[in-house]
Amino acid sequence: MPLRQLCLACAFAGAGAAPLAAQGTGDDDVTTFTLDNGMEVVVIEDHRAPVVVHMVWYRTGSADEPPGVSGVAHFLEHLLFKATDDMEAGEFSATVAANGGTDNAFTSYDYTAYFQRVAADRLPLMMEMEADRMNDLALTAEDIETERNVILEERNQRVENNAGALAGEQISAAQYLNHRYGQPVIGWQHEMQALQMDDVLDFYELYYSPNNAVLVVAGDVDPAEVRQLAEETYGAIPAEDQLPERFRSQEPPQRAERRVIFDDPRISQPYVRRGYLAPERDAGAQEEAAALTVLAQVLGGSSFTSVLSEKLVFEQPLALFAGAWYSGLSLDATTFGVSVAPLPGVPLAEAEAALDAALAEFLEEGVTEDQLERIRVQLRASEIYGRDDVEGRAREYGAALTSGLTVGDVQAWPDILEAVTAEDVMTAARRVFDRDNAVTAYVLPDRAALEAPPAMAPTLGQPAAPAGLAPPARVPGPTPAEAPDEAGAPAEVPVDAAGTMDTPATMDTPTTMEGDDPADPAPDSPADTTDTEGN
Amino acid sequence: MLRLALALSLLALAPAARAQIAIQTETSPGGVPFWLVEEDALPFIALEIFWKGGASLEPGEIRGATNLMMATLEEGSGDMDAQAFQAAREDLAASFGFDAYDDSVAVSARVLTENRDEALDLLRQAITDPAFAPADVDRVRGQVLAGLARDEVTPNRIAGDAFWSMAFPDHPYGSNMDGTVETVSALTPDDLRAVKDMVLTRERVSVGIVGDITAAEAGPMIDALLGGLPATAPPLPAAAEYALEGGVEVIPFETPQSVAIFGQPAPSRDDPDFFAAYVLNHILGGGSFESRLMDEVREQRGLTYGIGTNILNRDQADIWIGSVASANDRIAEAIEVTREVWADIAETGVTEAELEEAKTYLTGEYPLRFDGNGPIAEILAGMQYQGLPASYVTDRNSYIEAVTMADIRRVAAEWLDAEALQFVVVGQPEGLEEAE
Numbered sequence A: 001m002p003l004r005q006l007c008l009a010c011a012f013a014g015a016g017a018a019p020l021a022a023q024g025t026g027d028d029d030v031t032t033f034t035l036d037n038g039m040e041v042v043v044i045e046d047h048r049a050p051v052v053v054h055m056v057w058y059r060t061g062s063a064d065e066p067p068g069v070s071g072v073a074h075f076l077e078h079l080l081f082k083a084t085d086d087m088e089a090g091e092f093s094a095t096v097a098a099n100g101g102t103d104n105a106f107t108s109y110d111y112t113a114y115f116q117r118v119a120a121d122r123l124p125l126m127m128e129m130e131a132d133r134m135n136d137l138a139l140t141a142e143d144i145e146t147e148r149n150v151i152l153e154e155r156n157q158r159v160e161n162n163a164g165a166l167a168g169e170q171i172s173a174a175q176y177l178n179h180r181y182g183q184p185v186i187g188w189q190h191e192m193q194a195l196q197m198d199d200v201l202d203f204y205e206l207y208y209s210p211n212n213a214v215l216v217v218a219g220d221v222d223p224a225e226v227r228q229l230a231e232e233t234y235g236a237i238p239a240e241d242q243l244p245e246r247f248r249s250q251e252p253p254q255r256a257e258r259r260v261i262f263d264d265p266r267i268s269q270p271y272v273r274r275g276y277l278a279p280e281r282d283a284g285a286q287e288e289a290a291a292l293t294v295l296a297q298v299l300g301g302s303s304f305t306s307v308l309s310e311k312l313v314f315e316q317p318l319a320l321f322a323g324a325w326y327s328g329l330s331l332d333a334t335t336f337g338v339s340v341a342p343l344p345g346v347p348l349a350e351a352e353a354a355l356d357a358a359l360a361e362f363l364e365e366g367v368t369e370d371q372l373e374r375i376r377v378q379l380r381a382s383e384i385y386g387r388d389d390v391e392g393r394a395r396e397y398g399a400a401l402t403s404g405l406t407v408g409d410v411q412a413w414p415d416i417l418e419a420v421t422a423e424d425v426m427t428a429a430r431r432v433f434d435r436d437n438a439v440t441a442y443v444l445p446d447r448a449a450l451e452a453p454p455a456m457a458p459t460l461g462q463p464a465a466p467a468g469l470a471p472p473a474r475v476p477g478p479t480p481a482e483a484p485d486e487a488g489a490p491a492e493v494p495v496d497a498a499g500t501m502d503t504p505a506t507m508d509t510p511t512t513m514e515g516d517d518p519a520d521p522a523p524d525s526p527a528d529t530t531d532t533e534g535n
Numbered sequence B: 001m002l003r004l005a006l007a008l009s010l011l012a013l014a015p016a017a018r019a020q021i022a023i024q025t026e027t028s029p030g031g032v033p034f035w036l037v038e039e040d041a042l043p044f045i046a047l048e049i050f051w052k053g054g055a056s057l058e059p060g061e062i063r064g065a066t067n068l069m070m071a072t073l074e075e076g077s078g079d080m081d082a083q084a085f086q087a088a089r090e091d092l093a094a095s096f097g098f099d100a101y102d103d104s105v106a107v108s109a110r111v112l113t114e115n116r117d118e119a120l121d122l123l124r125q126a127i128t129d130p131a132f133a134p135a136d137v138d139r140v141r142g143q144v145l146a147g148l149a150r151d152e153v154t155p156n157r158i159a160g161d162a163f164w165s166m167a168f169p170d171h172p173y174g175s176n177m178d179g180t181v182e183t184v185s186a187l188t189p190d191d192l193r194a195v196k197d198m199v200l201t202r203e204r205v206s207v208g209i210v211g212d213i214t215a216a217e218a219g220p221m222i223d224a225l226l227g228g229l230p231a232t233a234p235p236l237p238a239a240a241e242y243a244l245e246g247g248v249e250v251i252p253f254e255t256p257q258s259v260a261i262f263g264q265p266a267p268s269r270d271d272p273d274f275f276a277a278y279v280l281n282h283i284l285g286g287g288s289f290e291s292r293l294m295d296e297v298r299e300q301r302g303l304t305y306g307i308g309t310n311i312l313n314r315d316q317a318d319i320w321i322g323s324v325a326s327a328n329d330r331i332a333e334a335i336e337v338t339r340e341v342w343a344d345i346a347e348t349g350v351t352e353a354e355l356e357e358a359k360t361y362l363t364g365e366y367p368l369r370f371d372g373n374g375p376i377a378e379i380l381a382g383m384q385y386q387g388l389p390a391s392y393v394t395d396r397n398s399y400i401e402a403v404t405m406a407d408i409r410r411v412a413a414e415w416l417d418a419e420a421l422q423f424v425v426v427g428q429p430e431g432l433e434e435a436e
Helices: A072-079 A091-098 A120-135 A142-159 A163-175 A189-193 A197-207 A223-231 A287-300 A307-317 A348-365 A370-384 A391-400 A407-416 A424-434 B066-073 B082-092 B113-128 B134-152 B156-166 B181-186 B190-200 B217-228 B275-284 B292-299 B331-348 B352-369 B373-385 B394-399 B406-415
Strands: A030-034 A042-043 A053-060 A102-106 A112-119 A211-220 A258-262 A273-278 A317-327 A332-340 A439-444 B024-025 B033-038 B043-052 B095-099 B104-112 B205-211 B247-252 B257-265 B307-314 B318-329 B421-426
Touching: A030 A407, A042 A223, A042 A391, A042 B406, A053 A120, A053 A391, A053 B257, A072 A112, A072 A142, A091 A102, A091 A120, A091 B352, A102 A424, A102 B406, A112 A120, A112 A211, A112 B352, A120 A189, A120 A211, A120 A223, A142 A163, A142 A197, A142 B257, A142 B318, A163 A258, A163 A439, A189 B406, A197 B394, A258 A317, A258 B205, A258 B373, A287 A307, A287 A317, A287 A332, A287 A407, A287 A424, A287 B104, A307 A317, A307 B156, A307 B257, A317 A348, A317 B134, A332 A348, A332 B104, A332 B275, A332 B394, A348 A424, A348 A439, A348 B181, A370 A424, A370 B104, A391 B406, A439 B421, B024 B217, B024 B257, B024 B275, B033 B082, B033 B217, B033 B373, B043 B095, B066 B190, B082 B113, B104 B113, B104 B373, B113 B217, B134 B156, B134 B181, B134 B190, B156 B257, B156 B318, B181 B318, B205 B373, B257 B331, B275 B292, B275 B331, B275 B352, B275 B394, B275 B406, B292 B307, B292 B318, B318 B331, B331 B406, B331 B421, B352 B406
Parallel strands: A042 A211, A258 A439, B033 B205, B247 B421
Antiparallel strands: A030 A042, A053 A112, A053 A211, A102 A112, A273 A332, A273 A439, A317 A332, B024 B033, B043 B104, B043 B205, B095 B104, B257 B318, B257 B421, B307 B318
8 A cells, every 4th residue: 555655744844933822721731822824732751651533523523414314423523534535535544554653533522533652753644644635535435335334334333233322313313302412423314324525524514624623733743833733734624604503502591300211132231320310511601511520430439439329229239230420521501310220120121210309318418528439539530540541631632622611621620620518419400300301211121110110100299219221330340441321320439530530421423433434353252351562 | 771772774674673671680689580771861660560360369269359359459458448558558659459360460650759668558458468458449339230230231241251262161261260150259268368368479570670770779679579479470371272263253232343363373472483474464464554454354344344364372372363343244255255265375375565564564663662661561571471582682682583485475374264263243233154
């Protein structure tokens, strides 16, 4: 395969210490600036290893798709690995690989991102190539036909073959009455089958432009050099003057609880899962989201010490697992979730009632200072551990800046979390636990098991209370990286490495299509651990 | 200190890239070898410990005991119950991992410098004096049983379990190390104690440490952590006999996409041709987009989202294994193309360009692995586990560079055998001939 050498050879040469118009930041290793064409840039320095992660994030995801073409944002993400006017199909990844690097891309509701991880001296080449495909994609009819089959197989693998993911799709669709978050990122199968070249190009031409993108460069780099390179590559691309203001149809007041019953023989562990519509983190206004983040930790952050585990797994052993989750990182209204997977023999209705009772008790009892302090300790530690993972930091900035937040918001977040009081948590809890805003789902192998009391029985008048889903938080498995759990509860990592406390927002419904890449090449069970060094 | 000296040139013809980290190979006062990389940029250490042996050491009648035991180590120790133990760990903001595998068990930890001794003492209690209280064992048992039930409806697991049981009918590798409903249901706290003393000892242990700690501090720390474990471990199991001769086995399962796992024998880690095979695998199916299989099956034909292969060097067997998933009406074609690629490479080898690109990728990618305390600790323990010297870090790329086209041709002809390739397919495949 011919590898074209994009000439940027001496890009670093002569990159002087151009004064940076860095905005004030709290983190002294983070530099930000904006190119003349509107492209925002974040540089995170970490000089421990001569490695760099280069990411371009577009402020466009599946929720920005027009009706009828669900999946087009993700389809386009795949097609960006095809030819441009300067490169052949596949040449992008081949060039990254031939330089010893790895590359991939992912799509979510609010963003689409492309990244490479390479030796730091290869950064110029990465920027040159990424800038090239921002504007100069050259698709063929055959690309569309072949790659459409690939995304349909991806949907087969992630969703059709995974009953828990199918359930998640139905639940999300019921959660949102009017917002595109109700449509799956990967798309509905029938709409994916009909995606055409024009659908893809319309999307590409409108949204792939520097004024709709955020560049994040993290690793062993000098911000002044990054700036010069960015001006030479991305800076040469004109801004898109037709770029629309970012707006999606919003949720109306929700006035009725929805209930979903999903059965499929491939569900081995029944569970109840409830999602409440909840506010997200907004620029300059992250306090309520912070309180909800802490609330999720208090209720479900630890499978040993959290309120729901304490009450449902330990005190009155009734559940195999009980959890809660929330991610405030979202452009529009997000969800706060609770779930419970009952022990064998416990009907889902009983599990739901116990969950509701546990939540009602919690609203009475409140949160203790001990609980809050334990969460704060872990939050502070996560700031330290998070520094060990430069790619995680890059992702945190990229996701935030494409979800309506600013660099200042990202940097203020740890302090805002730390400042959350017990009263804040309880106020947020009372507001969010509103059943009119909620979807309650029973997910099980066979609905016949629901027997006499109809699961759709009116639940009006019950105390606010959620249910949870999710399988054993930590089923010991043979492989280090186990497939997502069927019910998909956030595992027991209470605070993620990036220093936020967001749990993986997305249960099982693949809200992020990670990787255009194949899943792991090593099959599930035969994988082994000790080839870590490998060869 | 983590700084690696990289000398990559653009594209092909790159000289061997080098990873240089300052590995200290030490032995604790108590006689436990450990490897250390000092890195004081962040106030924590990452610790990784592997014990060779793992679930393959347990007798068949208590299959699943090692797995359940490792999962229950975090469920309380001494007079602390599970919740007290975890509250103590959370208060220290330490993280512990306990994992069981066929050939090994692993403990990993991340602890803050400010409370390192306290956190590691908690970890010591977990591995030397676990409570295994009946109620906690039962709760974790319930999680394991739920996992087994999920495996039964998960196509990848069904295929993997079938492949291994067919490949190694007379060896522990042939059965799922999580156990069966019967064996797991019957396990007692005493079984867990017995198996703990077999797999967690001071023998066959590999320790990697990275962080702001000196060798003088680390030695006594390791002794304190491991000192209470039994001094010796039982002998390792015998080599596993591979029993498959090639063909297609279909396991019917109602699902829209068929999942196939395929495999054949592979050279061992000690084989003089290992590196040639490793490079060959990258070209065949190891390197994501660039591999022959990805190109033919996905890029050219759109038959799958992903196909990959891997040389799996277990301690007692070596398998060239791969997987692919395609809609039920397309899996037959995916398998046919896979066989063709396999046969074609066996017969005609690879191109010069493919070989050069594979070597450039593999040598360039290697140093990028050393980017963080956690990953480096794991690499240090892994190298010791495999019996590699510390100098391997700097020499490794020269082994890749030394692979010639003649080596690739020889290894491809000698090892790759489309006829011997055994497929296990789970789903409702159409037009697929089952053949033994």
